[in-house]
Amino acid sequence: METKLFSDIQPISFEGVDLKRPVVIAGPCSAETERQVLDTARGLAAAGVKIFRAGIWKPRTKPGGFEGIGMKGLLWLNKVKEETGMLVATEVATREHVIAALDAGIDILWIGARTSANPFAMQEIANALVAKPGATVLVKNPVNPDIELWIGALQRIYNAGIRRLGAIHRGFSTYGKHLYRNVPQWHIPMELHRRIPNLPLIADPSHMGGKRELIGPLSQQALDMGFDGLIIESHCNPDCALSDKDQQVTPESLNLILNTLVVRESTGTTESLAILRQKIDRLDNELLEVLSKRMAVCRDIGQYKKEHSMQVVQTGRYDDILNKRSSQAAEMGMDEEFMHTIMVAVHEESVRQQVEIVNN
Ligand code: PEP
Ligand code: MN
Numbered sequence: 001m002e003t004k005l006f007s008d009i010q011p012i013s014f015e016g017v018d019l020k021r022p023v024v025i026a027g028p029c030s031a032e033t034e035r036q037v038l039d040t041a042r043g044l045a046a047a048g049v050k051i052f053r054a055g056i057w058k059p060r061t062k063p064g065g066f067e068g069i070g071m072k073g074l075l076w077l078n079k080v081k082e083e084t085g086m087l088v089a090t091e092v093a094t095r096e097h098v099i100a101a102l103d104a105g106i107d108i109l110w111i112g113a114r115t116s117a118n119p120f121a122m123q124e125i126a127n128a129l130v131a132k133p134g135a136t137v138l139v140k141n142p143v144n145p146d147i148e149l150w151i152g153a154l155q156r157i158y159n160a161g162i163r164r165l166g167a168i169h170r171g172f173s174t175y176g177k178h179l180y181r182n183v184p185q186w187h188i189p190m191e192l193h194r195r196i197p198n199l200p201l202i203a204d205p206s207h208m209g210g211k212r213e214l215i216g217p218l219s220q221q222a223l224d225m226g227f228d229g230l231i232i233e234s235h236c237n238p239d240c241a242l243s244d245k246d247q248q249v250t251p252e253s254l255n256l257i258l259n260t261l262v263v264r265e266s267t268g269t270t271e272s273l274a275i276l277r278q279k280i281d282r283l284d285n286e287l288l289e290v291l292s293k294r295m296a297v298c299r300d301i302g303q304y305k306k307e308h309s310m311q312v313v314q315t316g317r318y319d320d321i322l323n324k325r326s327s328q329a330a331e332m333g334m335d336e337e338f339m340h341t342i343m344v345a346v347h348e349e350s351v352r353q354q355v356e357i358v359n360n
Contacts, residue, residue, distance in 0.1 A: 005155065006196045010163050012136065012229065014087055014107065017050055021263060022219075023202065023229030025089055025108070026254055027053035029244035030066060031073040038079060039236040043251025045084035047258070051108065052077070052086040053231060057097055058243060059114045066242040074104035081105065089138075093121060098128040102135060110138040110231075113170055113182075113207075116153040117142035126160040136164040138202060138231075145172040147188050151195070166200035167192060168231055169222070171208035176296075179288050181210025181247070184218065186225060193226070201226075206233040206247040215249060216257045217285065220278035223263055232257075294346070295353055302354030312354045318347060 012023055026044050031037045031054040041052050056073030058066060069076075077088040089108035092098045093115045101109055115121045116139050129135055137157050142149045150167070157165055169189040171182025189201055203222030205215045219230050235241045238248035249257065262274045305312060322343050329339035 006158060006165075006199060008163055009158070009165050009196070009198050009200075012164070012166055012200050014136075017087060019050060021228055022223060022261070023051065023200075024049050024258065025051040025053045025202070025229065025231040026234045026251075027089075028055075028235045028241065029206075029233045029248060030055045030058050030242055031069050031076055032066075032242050034076045034079070036236055037073070037076040038083065040234060040251060041080040041084050041086065043236060044234060044254070045086055047251050047255035049251075049254075050086055051089055052080050052084070053089045053110075053233075055091045055243075057091060057093060059091075059093060059112055060243075071100060074100060074106065078105060081107075092125060095124050095128040098125055098132075102132050108136045108138060110168060111140060111153070111157075113140045113143045116140055117144060117146075117149060119149075119152065119156070122153045122156045126156040129157065129160045129162055133161040134164070135162055136166075137162050138166045138168050140168040140170050140204070141172065141188070143173045143182075145185055145188055147191055150188075150192065154196075154199070166202055166228075168202045168204050169208075169227070170204035177292070179285055179292070180208055180214070182208050184208050184221075186221070189227075190225065200228045202229040202231050203227045204231045206231070206244070210247050212238070212247060212249050212253070214285075215247070216260060217278055217281040219257065220261055220275070221282055223261060224275065224278070291346070295350065298350040298353055299357055302357030305354065306358045312358055313351055321347065 013019060026049045028036065028040055037054055044052060054073065054077060056068050056070060058068035060067055077090065080086055081088050087107040089110060090101055090106050091112050092101055092109045093112060098109065111122070111125060129137065139150070139153050139157060142153065154165065154167060167189070171180060171184050172188070173182050192199065193201055203219065205218035205222065209215060209218050215232060219232070222230065232254060233244060233248040234251050234254045235248040236250065238245055238250060241248050260274060264275070302312065322340060325343045326336040326339045330336045
């Protein structure tokens with residue numbers, strides 16, 4: 001049903017701009033000062049980036065944070081266009097934002113994760129877009145992992161007559177500590193792609209990872225999954241950024257990251273070392289996630305033992321784990337000794353954590 005509904009979506013393209021895969025959109029989380037915007041933009045233009053992003057209206061989790069520079073940021077984005085020739089993109093969340101941004105000549109509008117989760121806000125934006133069928137609009141996934149809500153948001157924009165439409169995958173928020181700020185749950189954008197194959201997909205490794213060092217591996221993962229583009233936060237002085245400073249990189253670092261990415265053509269057959277290394281990074285990240293889940297369960301066990309006055313180390317169980325895992329490893333083609341060493345280390349840390357719980 002969706003395939004028919006979304007049948008005439010157009011690829012992301014602009015006359016006179018050569019956007020080859022991956023389309024890269026980069027720039028600061030927020031426009032802060034004219035100087036910061038222009039310095040960052042110059043660095044990015046030198047790195048070959050063709051689309052500049054900057055948020056000027058910032059949805060913040062709590063009041064009191066930096067809520068964006070507002071309308072005057074539109075003038076700075078215009079200066080970026082004039083000086084560097086880059087296309088410019090900003091986030092819109094209300095009817096007024098849409099009108100102001102398009103009147104100011106902003107090339108691409110994106111709708112943030114908090115807004116796409118809200119059908120009233122989406123409809124208000126869609127209504128404002130009816131008069132602007134030529135606009136290019138990217139819709140981020142809603143903060144919660146609900147594909148129907150995401151498709152619904154896209155549908156409202158499509159129904160308003162917008163055909164230059166795309167989706168941004170920025171991960172999903174979850175409770176508790178994770179390696180990722182917003183867990184990727186890649187199967188959700190993959191399902192979106194299955195249902196709407198012609199919808200351009202852009203990954204946002206900055207908001208997914210929440211940390212600079214995850215931008216590279218997440219970007220490669222997105223490319224390996226066939227994403228068309230990347231939106232990455234970049235700031236001329238990330239440590240001093242007024243929002244999202246841990247996940248922004250300088251234009252120079254961004255250039256390095258982009259240069260390590262391997263873009264596989266659909267016809268390609270050879271896997272380069274870089275791709276294999278990215279796979280290792282990805283698997284290591286999964287290992288870390290699993291280990292942290294295991295430790296959380298150990299702490300629950302610690303709590304139980306405390307409440308029932310049980311001793312932390314129960315030798316029978318320990319032997320059982322070591323023997324079982326070692327022989328399972330052998331069955332899976334791994335060395336028994338190696339698995340023994342790993343399980344001893346894992347057990348030692350689990351005991352340390354339980355002792356901490358029992359004594360607190
Ligand atoms: C952003 O792109 O700076 C932003 C606010 O993103 P999100 O809506 O994904 O949180
Ligand atoms: Mn941000």
